Amino acid sequence: MVRYILKRLIIMIPIIVGITLIVFAILNYTPGDAATLILGFDATEASLDALRAKLKLDDPFMVRYVRYLVGLLKGDLGISWRHNTPVAAELMNRIPNTLGLAAYAVTVMLILGIPMGIISAVRQYSLLDHTTLFIALLMTSIPTFWLALMMMLKFSLELGILPATMPTSAAITWKHWVLPTFMCSANLTASTVRTTRSNMLEVIRSDYIRTAKSKGAGQFRVIMYHALRNALMPVVTIVGINFNVLMGGAVITEQVFNISGVGNLLISSVRTKDAPMAMGCIIFIATVIGIVNLLVDLLYVFINPRLKSMYVRNNAAKEES
Amino acid sequence: MSRKTLSIISLSLIILMMFVTACSSNQTAAPPQDGSSNEQGQETNNNDSKEETVKRTDLVFGIPQDPQFLTAGRSNGQIPNIMQTQLYNNLLRTNPDGSYSPELAKNWEVSDDNLTYTFYLRDDVLFHDGSKMTSKDVAFSFDYHAGKLADYPSGTQARSFLNFYEETEIIDEYTVKIHYSKVYGPTLSCLSDIILGILPEDAFLSTGQDEFEKHPIGTGPYKFISKVPGETIKMQANEDYFDGIPSIKDLTFSIRLDTDAAVIALQTGELDFVTNIATSYKNTIDSDSNLKWFMTDSPGQGWVIFNTGINTDKVGSKYFSDVRLRQAVAYAVDKEDINIASTDGYGKIINSPIPNTFAGYTDVPDYYTRDLNKAEELLIDAGYPNGFSVNLRCITTPTYYKPAETLIGQLAEIGINATLEVLESGAYWTSIMTNYDYDIAIGNYTATTPDADIPLMQHYYTDATLRYTNHSIKELDDLLDKARSELDKSKREEAYAKAVEVILKDNCLVVPLYQFVVTGAGNANLQNVNASPYVDWKISDWSW
Numbered sequence: 001m002v003r004y005i006l007k008r009l010i011i012m013i014p015i016i017v018g019i020t021l022i023v024f025a026i027l028n029y030t031p032g033d034a035a036t037l038i039l040g041f042d043a044t045e046a047s048l049d050a051l052r053a054k055l056k057l058d059d060p061f062m063v064r065y066v067r068y069l070v071g072l073l074k075g076d077l078g079i080s081w082r083h084n085t086p087v088a089a090e091l092m093n094r095i096p097n098t099l100g101l102a103a104y105a106v107t108v109m110l111i112l113g114i115p116m117g118i119i120s121a122v123r124q125y126s127l128l129d130h131t132t133l134f135i136a137l138l139m140t141s142i143p144t145f146w147l148a149l150m151m152m153l154k155f156s157l158e159l160g161i162l163p164a165t166m167p168t169s170a171a172i173t174w175k176h177w178v179l180p181t182f183m184c185s186a187n188l189t190a191s192t193v194r195t196t197r198s199n200m201l202e203v204i205r206s207d208y209i210r211t212a213k214s215k216g217a218g219q220f221r222v223i224m225y226h227a228l229r230n231a232l233m234p235v236v237t238i239v240g241i242n243f244n245v246l247m248g249g250a251v252i253t254e255q256v257f258n259i260s261g262v263g264n265l266l267i268s269s270v271r272t273k274d275a276p277m278a279m280g281c282i283i284f285i286a287t288v289i290g291i292v293n294l295l296v297d298l299l300y301v302f303i304n305p306r307l308k309s310m311y312v313r314n315n316a317a318k319e320e321s
Numbered sequence: 322m323s324r325k326t327l328s329i330i331s332l333s334l335i336i337l338m339m340f341v342t343a344c345s346s347n348q349t350a351a352p353p354q355d356g357s358s359n360e361q362g363q364e365t366n367n368n369d370s371k372e373e374t375v376k377r378t379d380l381v382f383g384i385p386q387d388p389q390f391l392t393a394g395r396s397n398g399q400i401p402n403i404m405q406t407q408l409y410n411n412l413l414r415t416n417p418d419g420s421y422s423p424e425l426a427k428n429w430e431v432s433d434d435n436l437t438y439t440f441y442l443r444d445d446v447l448f449h450d451g452s453k454m455t456s457k458d459v460a461f462s463f464d465y466h467a468g469k470l471a472d473y474p475s476g477t478q479a480r481s482f483l484n485f486y487e488e489t490e491i492i493d494e495y496t497v498k499i500h501y502s503k504v505y506g507p508t509l510s511c512l513s514d515i516i517l518g519i520l521p522e523d524a525f526l527s528t529g530q531d532e533f534e535k536h537p538i539g540t541g542p543y544k545f546i547s548k549v550p551g552e553t554i555k556m557q558a559n560e561d562y563f564d565g566i567p568s569i570k571d572l573t574f575s576i577r578l579d580t581d582a583a584v585i586a587l588q589t590g591e592l593d594f595v596t597n598i599a600t601s602y603k604n605t606i607d608s609d610s611n612l613k614w615f616m617t618d619s620p621g622q623g624w625v626i627f628n629t630g631i632n633t634d635k636v637g638s639k640y641f642s643d644v645r646l647r648q649a650v651a652y653a654v655d656k657e658d659i660n661i662a663s664t665d666g667y668g669k670i671i672n673s674p675i676p677n678t679f680a681g682y683t684d685v686p687d688y689y690t691r692d693l694n695k696a697e698e699l700l701i702d703a704g705y706p707n708g709f710s711v712n713l714r715c716i717t718t719p720t721y722y723k724p725a726e727t728l729i730g731q732l733a734e735i736g737i738n739a740t741l742e743v744l745e746s747g748a749y750w751t752s753i754m755t756n757y758d759y760d761i762a763i764g765n766y767t768a769t770t771p772d773a774d775i776p777l778m779q780h781y782y783t784d785a786t787l788r789y790t791n792h793s794i795k796e797l798d799d800l801l802d803k804a805r806s807e808l809d810k811s812k813r814e815e816a817y818a819k820a821v822e823v824i825l826k827d828n829c830l831v832v833p834l835y836q837f838v839v840t841g842a843g844n845a846n847l848q849n850v851n852a853s854p855y856v857d858w859k860i861s862d863w864s865w
Contacts, residue, residue, distance in 0.1 A: 030745070030747070030748060031744075031747065031748040031751040031752065031756070033747075033751060033755070036750070036751075036755075037747050039475070044468070044474065044475040044476075046474055046475060047474060047475030048475075080550070082389060082550075083550040083551075084531055084534065084535075085550065090550060093549070148582075149581050149582065149585070152582065152585045153585065156585060156589045157585055157588050157589055160589070163589065163591060164582065164585045164586050164589050164591060165577075165582055165583075165585075165586045165591055165592075167591065168381055168552075168553050168573045168575040255578045255579050255582075256579045256581075256582045257582065258575070258577055258578075258579070258582065258586070260549070260552050264551060264552075264578070265551060267578065268387060268551045268578070270745075271745065271746070272389075273745075273747045
């Protein structure tokens with residue numbers, strides 16, 4: 001198992017390197033001269049050249065890319081072109097907010113989505129089932145930024161019970177997280193409900209559930225112990241995919257709610273062509289996605305021990321050969 | 322059967338619920354006289370009566386983008402202007418009527434040859450670090466801005482406001498003589514431009530430009546406290562300010578990329594003021610009794626620009642190198658419609674590339690009053706009876722793409738099939754100022770010194786800084802040279818009127834469209850807020 005995790009971690013390295021190459025190339029070959037963007041359009045040619053020399057912008061693309069990679073290996077993400085501060089420090093300030101929001105959203109999604117999916121499946125075609133499905137359909141269809149603004153209008157402006165955006169001077173309280181969390185999780189919860197429900201329905205109808213019921217196990221035990229565990233597999237995938245969607249979606253959420261996060265930083269650095277900062281943000285997002293995918297795969301094994309035996313057998317076979 | 326009925330009932334109930342919720346949130350967004358917003362009003366009023374005993378002294382000010390630099394002169398633009406207004410002072414300032422008032426200088430004299438300006442400085446001005454502002458700081462600041470310091474040879478963006486600047490001679494601690502190499506009409510006007518702030522020599526040189534930027538120091542009404550890139554800039558009232566201590570003590574600038582959310586935050590009181598918001602929000606703000614809308618004419622202008630390639634080594638547009646096709650576009654443009662689309666009609670239609678409040682401005686006729694027949698004749702004349710297809714370039718900000726969208730429809734009327742190409746700003750600037758690989762685009766500019774010399778020299782002189790239209794016209798250069806060194810008002814105006822004729826009537830380098838408005842919205846309890854053409858909100862005058 002440890003070998004498997006290590007292998008997966010090692011595979012992540014070329015993936016991340018590949019991503020850095022693509023992003024570095026995009027930032028490099030899209031029009032717009034970095035020195036001019038930093039110094040402004042009326043900067044003299046001499047000062048532009050001086051800056052290009054300082055940032056070593058005149059070197060060939062591959063030279064600069066390899067230099068960047070070497071720096072990256074040493075843990076050096078470089079200095080932001082626009083703000084003249086270390087990229088790593090700016091990122092560290094914002095990572096807790098981005099990861100925090102994603103964690104809150106996933107928690108809400110699990111707490112609400114799975115039980116609602118189960119209840120919907122068990123009480124198929126009931127009023128509750130229809131209501132849940134209808135809301136779930138609505139939440140998957142509504143664009144989140146629009147939903148966010150509507151929520152702000154309702155809960156912040158009209159009812160005045162929740163703050164609309166993150167404060168700039170006062171401390172951030174749990175209230176500030178309610179709307180962003182809701183907005184992030186609305187879509188995810190809906191898809192979790194739908195997946196849980198359809199898988200539960202399938203499992204409930206299978207023979208072994210009938211067997212469990214006929215041997216006299218209670219309804220609750222049958223559902224929670226026998227059925228849920230098998231119905232959960234695809235749900236775990238959904239959680240993993242959604243976490244990744246959350247990372248990308250942070251760009252919108254953070255902008256709307258004025259959250260000091262990686263997504264917000266990414267937008268502003270792309271807009272100003274602050275290449276080191278944009279690279280830092282993307283490397284962070286790519287790494288998180290890689291790790292979450294790994295965790296999801298490990299969770300499979302935990303939920304379904306059959307998979308574990310598969311890995312072990314594979315490894316054993318390799319060692320023999 | 323019963324299941325089916327139940328589900329239908331439940332569905333319709335939910336739809337009803339959604340409908341009701343949607344309606345109520347709409348109401349809060351728009352009309353003034355609905356119950357919920359009145360309630361809100363009362364709530365806020367209650368808060369106010371509580372607060373009357375302890376008056377608020379803080380302010381959260383929403384800005385749409387992060388100013389790149391805070392050091393005086395290093396960034397030019399509306400948002401940097403707001404920052405520099407709080408942090409720095411000029412020697413003098415321009416009043417709305419065009420006269421000058423003292424600021425760091427008590428008074429001044431101009432030599433008979435108009436080449437030397439003597440300024441007598443106040444002796445009671447302190448920098449934020451406690452040091453005294455004296456002649457040597459003024460001399461240092463101008464040398465720095467103009468690029469006369471060996472360590473900073475490119476100076477700052479304020480350089481273009483120090484044309485013909487030679488040196489600053491220190492007469493005594495509080496007297497300086499500023500020497501110019503040539504007579505320059507708008508000298509005083511330029512010296513009063515927000516961007517030419519006075520910096521502390523010792524503090525700057527002891528740390529250098531990069532470190533100074535991290536903790537900028539000026540003489541202004543607010544001291545810099547801290548900055549989180551892309552998020553907030555905090556300032557505090559300067560208790561030693563020579564021109565009255567500000568009533569707002571804690572000032573926070575909050576960068577808000579999403580305008581919709583910023584307006585909601587304004588309504589809930591999380592923001593106290595938002596600057597530069599689109600005129601389409603005016604109704605929302607006006608309908609909320611707790612908020613107030615501020616608006617005034619801006620000298621900012623939007624134009625259609627062409628890649629002309631006149632007498633330059635960069636090839637112009639395949640189509641718009643031909644003046645007849647540029648004129649055809651000019652005849653096809655409906656400025657009224659573009660103004661409505663871009664500013665909801667609050668802006669003004671313009672015929673001159675010189676803003677109408679600037680020295681040197683005179684009324685010029687609309688050389689190309691809308692006339693589709695003439696436009697079509699010109700097209701036939703130029704060999705395109707069936708029109709042609711081009712790309713119309715603009716940036717992602719509304720001041721660019723809104724006029725562009727309307728223009729496309731107008732061009733279609735004469736058979737020019739234009740496709741909108743919205744670029745990131747970096748790509749756009751490279752395209753229209755370096756590579757000249759565009760045909761037609763939307764351009765705009767906001768000058769902050771009220772003199773015709775600035776906008777015209779920036780765009781139309783050979784090798785100008787912002788040479789969008791890719792041209793070099795000797796006659797125009799001569800006229801601009803003549804006008805800038807002319808001191809007689811009517812002769813200057815005459816020269817500028819002629820220059821405008823060359824730009825528009827003879828060459829049709831651009832099509833002036835409309836003039837912007839300066840906008841802001843804030844808490845109705847804020848006192849003494851005034852919109853100014855240069856967006857330099859003077860927060861030190863405000864109070865709760």
